[in-house]
Amino acid sequence: MSYKIVRKEDLNPQVFLMEIEAPLVAKKAEPGQFVILRIDEFGERVPFTVSDFDREKGTVTIIIQAVGKTTKDLAAMKAGESILDFAGPLGMPTPLDHIKKAAIIGGGLGTAIAYPQAKKLKSLGADVTVITGFRNKELIILEDEMKAVSNKLIITTDDGSNGLQGFVTDRLKEEIEAGEKFDEVIAIGPLVMMRAVCRVTEQYNIPTTVSMNPVMIDGTGMCGGCRVIVGGETKFACVDGPDFDGHKIDWDAALKRSQMFKPYEKRSCEEGRCRITGKEHCNA
Amino acid sequence: MPNMSLTKNPMPAQAPDVRNKNFLEVATGYTEDMAVDEAQRCLNCKNRPCMTGCPVAVKIPEFLALVAERKFEKAYEKITETNALPAVCGRVCPQEKQCESKCVRGIKGEPVGIGRVERFVADYHIKNGKEKAIEIKKNGKRVAVVGSGPSGLTAAGDLVKLGYDVTIFEAFHTAGGVLMYGIPEFRLPKNIVQKEIDKLKNLGVKIETNTIIGKTLMVDELEEQFDAIYIGTGAGLPSFLKIEGEALNGVYSANEFLTRINLMKGYKFPEYDTPVYCGKNVAVFGGGNVAMDAARCAKRLGAENVYIVYRRGKEELPARKEEVEHAEEEGIQFKLLENPTKFIGDENGWLKGVELLSMELGEPDASGRRRPVEVKGSEHILDIDTAVIAIGQTPNPLIKKTTKGLETNAKGCIVADDLGATSIENIYAGGDVVTGAATVILAMGAGKTAAAAIHEKLSK
Numbered sequence: 036m037s038y039k040i041v042r043k044e045d046l047n048p049q050v051f052l053m054e055i056e057a058p059l060v061a062k063k064a065e066p067g068q069f070v071i072l073r074i075d076e077f078g079e080r081v082p083f084t085v086s087d088f089d090r091e092k093g094t095v096t097i098i099i100q101a102v103g104k105t106t107k108d109l110a111a112m113k114a115g116e117s118i119l120d121f122a123g124p125l126g127m128p129t130p131l132d133h134i135k136k137a138a139i140i141g142g143g144l145g146t147a148i149a150y151p152q153a154k155k156l157k158s159l160g161a162d163v164t165v166i167t168g169f170r171n172k173e174l175i176i177l178e179d180e181m182k183a184v185s186n187k188l189i190i191t192t193d194d195g196s197n198g199l200q201g202f203v204t205d206r207l208k209e210e211i212e213a214g215e216k217f218d219e220v221i222a223i224g225p226l227v228m229m230r231a232v233c234r235v236t237e238q239y240n241i242p243t244t245v246s247m248n249p250v251m252i253d254g255t256g257m258c259g260g261c262r263v264i265v266g267g268e269t270k271f272a273c274v275d276g277p278d279f280d281g282h283k284i285d286w287d288a289a290l291k292r293s294q295m296f297k298p299y300e301k302r303s304c305e306e307g308r309c310r311i312t313g314k315e316h317c318n319a
Numbered sequence: 320m321p322n323m324s325l326t327k328n329p330m331p332a333q334a335p336d337v338r339n340k341n342f343l344e345v346a347t348g349y350t351e352d353m354a355v356d357e358a359q360r361c362l363n364c365k366n367r368p369c370m371t372g373c374p375v376a377v378k379i380p381e382f383l384a385l386v387a388e389r390k391f392e393k394a395y396e397k398i399t400e401t402n403a404l405p406a407v408c409g410r411v412c413p414q415e416k417q418c419e420s421k422c423v424r425g426i427k428g429e430p431v432g433i434g435r436v437e438r439f440v441a442d443y444h445i446k447n448g449k450e451k452a453i454e455i456k457k458n459g460k461r462v463a464v465v466g467s468g469p470s471g472l473t474a475a476g477d478l479v480k481l482g483y484d485v486t487i488f489e490a491f492h493t494a495g496g497v498l499m500y501g502i503p504e505f506r507l508p509k510n511i512v513q514k515e516i517d518k519l520k521n522l523g524v525k526i527e528t529n530t531i532i533g534k535t536l537m538v539d540e541l542e543e544q545f546d547a548i549y550i551g552t553g554a555g556l557p558s559f560l561k562i563e564g565e566a567l568n569g570v571y572s573a574n575e576f577l578t579r580i581n582l583m584k585g586y587k588f589p590e591y592d593t594p595v596y597c598g599k600n601v602a603v604f605g606g607g608n609v610a611m612d613a614a615r616c617a618k619r620l621g622a623e624n625v626y627i628v629y630r631r632g633k634e635e636l637p638a639r640k641e642e643v644e645h646a647e648e649e650g651i652q653f654k655l656l657e658n659p660t661k662f663i664g665d666e667n668g669w670l671k672g673v674e675l676l677s678m679e680l681g682e683p684d685a686s687g688r689r690r691p692v693e694v695k696g697s698e699h700i701l702d703i704d705t706a707v708i709a710i711g712q713t714p715n716p717l718i719k720k721t722t723k724g725l726e727t728n729a730k731g732c733i734v735a736d737d738l739g740a741t742s743i744e745n746i747y748a749g750g751d752v753v754t755g756a757a758t759v760i761l762a763m764g765a766g767k768t769a770a771a772a773i774h775e776k777l778s779k
Binding site for chain 1: 393491522530555561569584589596667
């Protein structure tokens with residue numbers, strides 16, 4: 036079995052979108068869930084959060100940043116080509132039905148993952164403020180899409196190159212201080228960003244959901260590699276999450292755990308089998 | 320006249336200090352002459368005690384008699400009348416607790432090496448045999464099998480031969496379940512498992528990989544498309560020690576460690592993309608076959624010191640004796656009567672040691688094994704950089720959580736009767752998902768029983 040890439044689009048120099056034919060996954064996918072894919076026989080199983088889905092077309096969209104072996108190899112693939120394995124939807128959907136007014140925070144690539152949440156909330160009639168943050172204006176993604184599914188969209192950049200300088204936490208604080216009363220904040224992005232958002236919302240007592248994305252193999256509760264400590268208890272991001280109460284996450288442990296396979300990622304990029312040239316090693 | 324030697328023909332194997340550096344199969348298998356010689360030790364007892372010890376009732380004396388006459392292909396046909404996976408069973412069955420434990424020759428001397436001869440026959444067939452086209456009369460009924468481990472494969476094999484249209488659903492990208500992700504290459508080569516699976520495909524069994532029942536498809540959706548369902552999803556949820564430091568880097572569940580190595584071929588990184596971190600000092604916690612597998616893998620990945628840490632004594636180790644012996648020969652160090660109390664990490668979150676508490680054996684507990692009791696004040700530190708927790712698995716709750724009316728017990732196992740029937744009509748279950756973690760052959764036996772029960776039910 037294989038899964039066809041029906042569309043591929045670059046969103047910025049590092050980030051691209053892939054729409055993949057997977058009718059069974061598309062039929063069941065909900066915001067907050069993820070898929071696991073494997074490019075070919077030699078590939079690693081890598082989780083990607085579902086960014087969008089089209090039940091009628093039978094496609095699932097994922098948004099990818101080319102940072103490691105698998106993501107760089109995916110970047111080299113074209114529409115029309117196929118990947119070998121694509122399984123899902125995995126994890127629990129984000130509970131959204133109870134929210135009337137939400138702030139959705141997307142940090143960098145996290146914006147792609149926050150998009151389906153915003154879309155669903157808007158469709159449920161909630162008031163949605165979206166705050167997205169990027170290092171600079173070249174890296175901004177999904178601006179039009181987010182605009183379409185939010186009541187208010189604030190885009191901020193670390194260097195101010197889009198005219199608004201600062202972190203997502205600065206913008207969130209401003210909104211709250213200006214009197215916006217959010218029932219819930221949903222923060223998706225790098226661990227340090229999610230932790231920073233949680234530190235802000237803790238001060239204002241706003242329930243905050245974060246999306247964890249640890250290394251995992253099966254995505255069904257079998258390997259236990261995706262352990263996250265939540266409120267002192269060990270949870271599996273794959274089946275108990277990937278969304279958790281951000282105020283209860285042990286961020287220190289999560290940050291340290293995220294480093295476990297870092298040295299291997301570098302080696303894999305340098306010495307791994309090259310899918311682009313077909314050479315035995317990428318450096319060969 | 321039978322061969323009256325009191326001992327089995329020894330199994331040829333790679334030398335311990337050679338094999339603990341490679342992933343090639345440890346036991347290299349009997350030659351034709353060895354197999355014939357061993358088969359001739361069978362007394363061909365009229366009441367066939369050995370067969371009562373086999374969960375799938377292989378016609379043991381009959382196949383041994385055929386081997387003794389060098390009719391290896393005929394012997395293969397005899398075995399496969401009741402056992403769909405002989406190459407697997409010949410390698411991983413605990414024969415010493417099953418068929419061979421009942422062998423009359425074992426009263427004085429060693430029993431007939433039934434498992435070794437079974438393996439020879441299966442390997443002979445793989446090498447020399449031709450698949451005979453089996454004529455299957457389709458009955459137009461459809462059965463879904465959930466999980467492609469030993470239980471599911473056995474049920475599927477029996478059902479397809481009875482004329483059912485069988486589809487297996489597998490969550491992973493590869494069929495085979497624990498035979499692929501759990502048991503290492505050096506004990507059960509993956510090409511052997513693949514050949515057994517290919518045989519089923521040739522019989523017409525369809526296998527849908529990447530399909531997680533309870534996520535991708537629900538059981539009630541399967542009920543709409545199939546006349547019956549067999550659930551053989553195994554015991555896939557790892558148990559942890561629930562002690563301090565379990566989230567440190569370098570601490571694995573046995574499932575993760577073994578899956579990275581076996582299914583994802585992490586031992587061939589970076590040719591394969593999936594890495595497996597294995598340090599110099601590795602402790603495996605637990606005393607079962609999974610623990611032995613993990614320890615022996617760690618050794619092969621280059622660890623200098625590999626410890627099995629087990630809270631009871633050597634006599635109580637639940638692993639097969641052969642596995643314990645193989646591990647010892649390969650240089651695995653046994654730290655018996657020791658129990659971990661906490662993992663110790665460095666400032667960057669990496670494991671650097673484990674605190675152990677010595678134990679002594681007290682009175683027998685409910686399992687009949689002597690209960691380990693802590694020795695007060697005996698805390699001491701073992702320096703390790705990798706820990707593998709192999710203290711057992713429980714069934715995955717995905718199907719339980721998403722299937723209304725499916726009865727499960729306190730341990731999360733599906734409740735099924737002796738024939739595999741569950742609380743929902745036409746849904747059967749068997750193997751580890753019903754019994755909790757057990758053996759390959761018991762799971763196969765359950766698959767066989769349920770296949771017969773499904774046939775009986777659907778034929779009415």
